[in-house]
Amino acid sequence: MRRFSAISLFREALGGHEKWPRQWRSPEPKPAYDVVIVGGGGHGLATAFYLAERYGITDVAVVEKGWIGGGNTGRNTTIIRSNYLFDESARFYEHALKLWEGLSQQLNYNVMYSPRGVLMLAHNIHDVQSFKRHVHANRLNGIDNEWLSPQECKEFCPPLNVGGAMRYPILGGALQRRGGTARHDAVAWGYARAADARGVDILENCEVLGIRRAISGRVEGVETSRGFIRAGKIGVVAAGNTSVVMNMAGVRLPLESFPLQALVSEPVKPAFPCVVMSNTIHAYISQSDKGEMVIGAGTDAYTSYSQRGALHIASHTLDAICELVPMFRRLRMLRNWGGIVDVTPDRSPIVAKTPVPGLYLNCGWGTGGFKATPGSGDLFAWTIAKDDPHPINAPFTIERFRDGVMIDEAAAAAVAH
Amino acid sequence: MLLIKCPFCGPRPELEFSYGGQAHIARPKDPASLDDEAWAEYLYIRSNSKGLHAERWRHIHGCARFFNVQRNTVSDAIVSTYKIGEEPPKPVEPGLEERSSRSGAAL
Numbered sequence: 001m002r003r004f005s006a007i008s009l010f011r012e013a014l015g016g017h018e019k020w021p022r023q024w025r026s027p028e029p030k031p032a033y034d035v036v037i038v039g040g041g042g043h044g045l046a047t048a049f050y051l052a053e054r055y056g057i058t059d060v061a062v063v064e065k066g067w068i069g070g071g072n073t074g075r076n077t078t079i080i081r082s083n084y085l086f087d088e089s090a091r092f093y094e095h096a097l098k099l100w101e102g103l104s105q106q107l108n109y110n111v112m113y114s115p116r117g118v119l120m121l122a123h124n125i126h127d128v129q130s131f132k133r134h135v136h137a138n139r140l141n142g143i144d145n146e147w148l149s150p151q152e153c154k155e156f157c158p159p160l161n162v163g164g165a166m167r168y169p170i171l172g173g174a175l176q177r178r179g180g181t182a183r184h185d186a187v188a189w190g191y192a193r194a195a196d197a198r199g200v201d202i203l204e205n206c207e208v209l210g211i212r213r214a215i216s217g218r219v220e221g222v223e224t225s226r227g228f229i230r231a232g233k234i235g236v237v238a239a240g241n242t243s244v245v246m247n248m249a250g251v252r253l254p255l256e257s258f259p260l261q262a263l264v265s266e267p268v269k270p271a272f273p274c275v276v277m278s279n280t281i282h283a284y285i286s287q288s289d290k291g292e293m294v295i296g297a298g299t300d301a302y303t304s305y306s307q308r309g310a311l312h313i314a315s316h317t318l319d320a321i322c323e324l325v326p327m328f329r330r331l332r333m334l335r336n337w338g339g340i341v342d343v344t345p346d347r348s349p350i351v352a353k354t355p356v357p358g359l360y361l362n363c364g365w366g367t368g369g370f371k372a373t374p375g376s377g378d379l380f381a382w383t384i385a386k387d388d389p390h391p392i393n394a395p396f397t398i399e400r401f402r403d404g405v406m407i408d409e410a411a412a413a414a415v416a417h
Numbered sequence: 418m419l420l421i422k423c424p425f426c427g428p429r430p431e432l433e434f435s436y437g438g439q440a441h442i443a444r445p446k447d448p449a450s451l452d453d454e455a456w457a458e459y460l461y462i463r464s465n466s467k468g469l470h471a472e473r474w475r476h477i478h479g480c481a482r483f484f485n486v487q488r489n490t491v492s493d494a495i496v497s498t499y500k501i502g503e504e505p506p507k508p509v510e511p512g513l514e515e516r517s518s519r520s521g522a523a524l
Contacts, residue, residue, distance in 0.1 A: 305467045
């Protein structure tokens with residue numbers, strides 16, 4: 001791997017930037033690996049990277065049916081925060097946030113992590129009470145989160161409309177200053193490049209068609225569109241397609257896959273200083289470094305694998321945003337797309353061993369998985385390497401739905417998030 | 418946006434409907450006899466089919482009645498709609514059955 005530095009940048013500039021090598025190989029599949037990761041998104045690539053970097057397992061393949069980062073990793077609105085209500089979630093997302101802070105240095109790849117502050121708006125009394133409870137719970141967990149009055153919201157984010165008779169008035173907001181955004185493509189590419197440099201094979205255009213199991217029940221490998229690949233252990237990180245992949249191993253899950261839409265505007269000069277989100281009206285806004293307003297909507301009502309949603313969902317979000325930020329009313333929207341998010345009943349993820357020996361599962365991130373990418377990869381790699389969950393992800397089992405020990409962020413937020 | 422044919426009112430835009438989740442999940446006849454595993458299966462485990470999916474919809478801004486829909490979750494094409502209590506029609510589109518059996522759909 002050619003390291004990126006000021007010197008290497010200068011040297012390549014002299015050659016007109018034509019001599020940069022490929023950032024990761026495109027190898028043929030080997031017949032067998034110690035670990036096969038199913039799913040080449042951010043979480044899967046991060047898992048492979050941490051397996052090699054922290055847990056000494058370098059005989060790893062990441063199999064991806066399309067191209068890496070082409071699913072939800074490249075389709076989300078890149079929001080990073082850790083101010084979740086429950087102790088279990090707070091520990092998990094905070095672990096991820098701490099990794100984000102040093103990620104560009106660790107990967108030698110600029111993921112453009114920008115802790116510009118995430119402001120969650122409250123629009124009614126229920127929101128105010130709920131967010132204040134979040135602020136207090138977060139402080140007990142050592143996570144920064146503060147309550148802002150409407151005027152303080154306006155000072156932190158001047159484009160907001162805090163006065164007047166509005167359908168969704170701003171009654172205050174919860175601000176996590178360490179929250180922010182990162183460039184999602186760079187996260188996939190950075191992890192891919194760093195994992196590849198440590199010996200991980202990244203196999204694109206390699207769709208898993210079946211999971212072969214021995215008579216003992218243990219996994220033997222994966223049937224793929226590029227042939228059978230033997231595997232000592234298999235980690236499934238397939239987001240919206242998790243139910244399909246796990247069905248191949250005979251495991252049924254408490255998951256439903258929904259379309260989640262996002263859209264971007266035409267690029268404009270820097271005008272929006274932070275991330276603003278509103279769970280109540282399902283609007284998530286930030287400005288990318290290219291200048292586009294990046295806008296996330298809520299999920300569509302029905303389950304689907306089509307990677308597109310209905311116009312009225314995006315339109316509802318835009319209605320609300322135009323009221324919250326009146327200067328956006330004349331912006332034109334450039335692109336609109338959808339991703340397929342796998343949602344659990346309690347809106348918390350599953351990062352755990354499964355009833356099938358040698359098969360591990362990382363799924364259920366729903367509408368908010370991007371922020372957890374480094375933490376999810378690290379803890380899932382631990383779980384695979386040690387055949388035992390890390391204390392942080394130990395509560396995030398499949399069995400919690402049977403045993404009634406849910407981590408009910410769904411009820412805490414009263415919306416999908 | 419989906420165009421959904423309510424079996425009582427005819428085709429209407431999706432805006433008039435609310436989604437009711439996977440269809441044909443029968444409430445246990447003797448709830449007291451269920452163990453935790455069976456409760457979890459009933460409450461939380463879903464087929465999440467890629468392909469043919471049977472689901473409930475309610476025409477909330479119309480006749481307000483529940484009915485069932487068969488939809489292809491890959492293309493979002495609606496294959497059929499039928500009343501509660503009726504047997505789901507056999508899909509006519511070739512390939513749908515194959516996909517749904519591969520993804521283990523329980524209809």
